[in-house]
Amino acid sequence: MDSLIIASNLTFAYGSKNILEDLSLEISKGSFVSIIGPNGSGKSTLLKNITAEITPQKGAVLLDDQDIFKIKKKDLAKTIAVVPQDTGGDFAFSVMETVLMGRMPHQKRFEGDSEKDVEIAQWAMELTNVWHLKDRSVNELSGGERQRVIVARALTQEPKVLLLDEPTSHLDIQHQYELLELLDRLNKTKSLTVIAVLHDLNLAAQFSHKIILLDKGRIVAYGSPVEVLTAQKIRDSYHIEVAITTNEITGRFNIIPLSKKKDRSEAARDVRIHLLCGGGSGVYLMEQLVQAGYQVSCGVLNIGDSDWKKAKELGIAVSEEAPFSPISAEAFNMNEELLNEADLIIVLSVPFGYGNIVNLEQVSVALHLKNKKVMIVETESEQWDYTGDFTGGKADSLLAGMMQHGAEKFGSIRELLGRIGGK
Numbered sequence: 570m571d572s573l574i575i576a577s578n579l580t581f582a583y584g585s586k587n588i589l590e591d592l593s594l595e596i597s598k599g600s601f602v603s604i605i606g607p608n609g610s611g612k613s614t615l616l617k618n619i620t621a622e623i624t625p626q627k628g629a630v631l632l633d634d635q636d637i638f639k640i641k642k643k644d645l646a647k648t649i650a651v652v653p654q655d656t657g658g659d660f661a662f663s664v665m666e667t668v669l670m671g672r673m674p675h676q677k678r679f680e681g682d683s684e685k686d687v688e689i690a691q692w693a694m695e696l697t698n699v700w701h702l703k704d705r706s707v708n709e710l711s712g713g714e715r716q717r718v719i720v721a722r723a724l725t726q727e728p729k730v731l732l733l734d735e736p737t738s739h740l741d742i743q744h745q746y747e748l749l750e751l752l753d754r755l756n757k758t759k760s761l762t763v764i765a766v767l768h769d770l771n772l773a774a775q776f777s778h779k780i781i782l783l784d785k786g787r788i789v790a791y792g793s794p795v796e797v798l799t800a801q802k803i804r805d806s807y808h809i810e811v812a813i814t815t816n817e818i819t820g821r822f823n824i825i826p827l828s829k830k831k832d833r834s835e836a837a838r839d840v841r842i843h844l845l846c847g848g849g850s851g852v853y854l855m856e857q858l859v860q861a862g863y864q865v866s867c868g869v870l871n872i873g874d875s876d877w878k879k880a881k882e883l884g885i886a887v888s889e890e891a892p893f894s895p896i897s898a899e900a901f902n903m904n905e906e907l908l909n910e911a912d913l914i915i916v917l918s919v920p921f922g923y924g925n926i927v928n929l930e931q932v933s934v935a936l937h938l939k940n941k942k943v944m945i946v947e948t949e950s951e952q953w954d955y956t957g958d959f960t961g962g963k964a965d966s967l968l969a970g971m972m973q974h975g976a977e978k979f980g981s982i983r984e985l986l987g988r989i990g991g992k
């Protein structure tokens with residue numbers, strides 16, 4: 570590994586309270602590393618130690634093999650730029666003047682801004698989408714605009730490594746992505762090493778090569794997103810349950826916080842919901858219902874189907890069958906059990922053929938004989954090519970029969986969630 574930063578055995582205390590405990594790490598040149606961890610775990614303190622803003626009581630930090638605390642501040646600023654957490658304070662300067670301050674490490678004393686300095690400042694302001702604000706006073710900007718100006722100032726330093734402390738905290742979702750995509754681009758095209766404290770684990774997962782998970786001043790995990798962002802590690806550090814699922818389209822994984830059992834809505838906690846879905850029609854609803862605290866089951870689903878995969882990821886009980894096989898007695902019986910246990914059955918827009926009509930018949934029996942509550946969602950989703958009934962009218966007549974016996978119909982999953990109190 571071609572290391573840019575090596576921290577060894579760092580111990581840092583504020584007063585008598587140790588914040589970092591014998592912490593060691595290496596960050597390689599050209600990498601994109603995120604630092605995550607719960608509030609107060611020491612992320613900002615670590616960042617300040619490895620940028621020589623504060624000095625540890627014990628341990629050492631090397632930047633390119635040099636003791637960082639011995640490098641002159643001006644020289645250090647040619648290599649390292651920092652976007653601090655708090656970009657507040659009084660900036661009685663214009664945006665242009667503020668961004669040009671980033672050139673100071675490269676300028677001689679009393680030397681004004683050269684044409685090149687202005688060009689670099691413009692380049693950084695265009696990248697961060699603040700060029701149009703160049704003549705405004707920084708004091709008049711919104712939090713998000715100001716944050717982008719500070720990033721522009723840091724880029725104007727032309728650093729080899731950019732350290733950012735929660736750079737997305739003031740940004741709306743569009744600007745969060747724009748900023749991280751910009752950092753990703755600079756990382757790839759200019760070999761800029763990026764070290765960012767991020768609170769959003771999904772953003773960290775999406776953009777980082779490596780993630781450092783800090784807890785109580787110690788590194789509890791350091792590795793690729795897949796190695797660090799496991800449900801177990803997140804539970805241990807953040808004391809929260811999460812489901813980790815894979816996005817079918819992007820291939821990236823999503824971390825979905827699940828409310829703690831005790832925090833779940835009283836109403837949702839003990840309600841069992843069974844879904845008749847398939848082909849991805851149930852993915853979104855499953856996530857929403859699990860997140861809202863419902864106990865969810867589904868079936869019968871073909872093994873390998875996207876709904877089946879999502880159910881497995883979320884740990885949902887599922888009655889399953891091999892693809893292209895008729896529903897076996899075993900799958901039928903398990904589905905019946907799940908239906909019997911359910912307080913509510915939801916039928917989603919699934920094309921019915923002779924292979925899966927049994928599912929609908931089972932729901933119909935549960936409604937007619939067991940008085941189960943049934944909700945039917947009939948949508949033509951963009952993701953799902955709803956083609957309806959391939960059973961010569963049998964599916965339609967079962968659905969119509971259920972409607973006559975009290976099943977409720979909804980035009981969309983959102984409408985249904987509005988009724989049952991999902992998210």
Ligand SMILES: Nc1ncnc2c1ncn2[C@@H]1O[C@H](COP(=O)(O)OP(=O)(O)OP(=O)(O)O)[C@@H](O)[C@H]1O
Binds near residue numbers: 583606608611612614
């Ligand atoms: N200047 C300071 N003086 C005394 N204690 C401090 C100071 N700065 C931070 N601390 C304490 O050090 C601990 C770690 O703080 P730090 O800001 O590094 O955590 P963090 O992981 O970045 O937290 P957050 O996610 O809330 O930003 C906290 O308990 C904090 O109260």
